[in-house]
Amino acid sequence: MSATTLSPPRRRRARLVRYTKRDRAALSLMAGVPLLLSLAFVWLPALATIALSFFNWTGIGGLSDMKAAGVENYRIIFGIYPEFPPAIEHNLLWLGVFFVVPAPFGLFLALQLHKQIRYSRVYQSILFLPVVLSLALVGFMTELVFSPTQGLVNNLTGHAGQSNLIDWLGSPRLNIWAVLIMACWRQTGYVMILFLAGLKSVDPSLQEAASLDGANEWQAFRHVIWPALRPINIVVVVVTVIESLRAFDIVYIVNQGTNGLELLSTLITANIIGETSRIGFGSALATILLVISLAFVLPYVYTTFRKDTRS
């Protein structure tokens, strides 16, 4: 049959390997135990999130206290829950800013540092420093930098006095920007490192050829480097999306995600560890976050591994 002749020889050879009973058991355990752990602690909760979103359930009660609620939770979220529109808005703003600032700026820095210039390693290290710091620590840094009377920004610009105080973290119009500046501070180094690795894998003879053909810097970038960076571009897009959906720590440290800093992640958290824990309602919010992230993650993972097995 044509199907058998089409199957790659690698597969066929591998099928010939006969495993002993012990080997079979060993391999099953080696893959099975971690798989069980991942299913039990990640995927089961993910499915449960969706299921629970159709119930009403307070945190204290047992399973018997669960009441079917249909789409009631969603109706409340989209209809009358006042924190939801700002949260979605802030998540989108976060995503937009991450695409517009750290992604291109990280690429620009990587391109500059990839040129054989002196002190390149020193520049790289300094720009990379925030990446090793925890996001929680970046939250404290945000307070240090933007604190109205004790902060760096107001003291440098002469706004720390009582008469002309700029309340960066207290004003609901300003605080999201203060937080975003610090988030970009960390994200840029991350993106830069990813692009630098991508640039190292671009064949230098391609660039050589381009400059011999008289291409200027922009043309060489546009027609040689950018197409060669495609795999890393996809990674950067995924990292950017995931990091903006995960955004939580900085905002939670500044004011627990209230008063102008609402995010989907903080609303979910507030609904389980607040005084009134609302499991069903929190799950409905989490389902929205889950669906948005899966819409990015699944196609990415699927295409990555499809390609992998074909090559």
Next chain:
Amino acid sequence: MTAATYTGASAATEPARNRPRNRRGIRPARVLLHGFLIATCIVWIAPVLYALYTSLRPYADTQKQGYVSVGGHYNLTNYANAWSEADLPLYFKNSAIITIPALLVTLWLASMVAFVVARHSFKLNLLMLMVFTAGNLLPQQAIITPLYKLYISVPLPSWLSDSGHLDDSFLGLILIHVAFQTGFCVFVLSNFMRTIPHEITEAARVDGASEWRQYRQVVLPLCRPALAALATLEFTWIYNDFFWATVLMQTGANRPITAALNNLTGQFFTDNNLISAASMIVAVPTLVVFFVLQRQFVSGLTLGANKG
């Protein structure tokens, strides 16, 4: 060495193309570039230097002279106060109890899965890779609600948990770190293991080595560079975790230091000088990674990205 010879070679070909920009000597474009990079780096390091500088000054002096000023006393009093008053050694110990086992178990489990996935061709391999990788990419908040319910209802003996349940226990935090981080490590390690020639394990198999021995004595030793890179990266990520510990570890005294700091501000750390000192102390393990293990950290990140 190679970099130097490479630039030498390209510089030799340049004059033929008549491009004075690349000739030796002062090049305005390069000066501009260095100026730009220096300015950027100053902005980048300013918050850290400001925190460091503030942490070395007594509160009274900064009150009198302002935060952006020179003069007054410089000492380590803030560090001593932060260290002893807020009981930081306790939280460092908590971080160690959580981070080290979680890191070791994650690498161990992930290397086993990667061995099965990368060195064999079972039908389920592709699906397994997807399950692990996608699991690691989910936002933690998307799964926390049922996870929290699960944690407060699974009973544990009292020597493992103060609350009698999986929440508030070191074991609970270790488990979620392992389950979550295994995904990334499987992805990186299976990419790495695929680059090891098949002949090596084939030879071992012919010699009668079991699958376990092939994993333990042939493949695993060859993965040392990837394991070192991942260990650095995972240490930093697990140590830096804030979210899991904040939600799943609600008893303050059991929290790892990254999450504990949040509770301590306002309680012990009242002024920015003390907060700066405490932040600096908390950053020490990650700064060690930055200064000593930066190469491993970066190669761990890029091992994950490059094959993606």
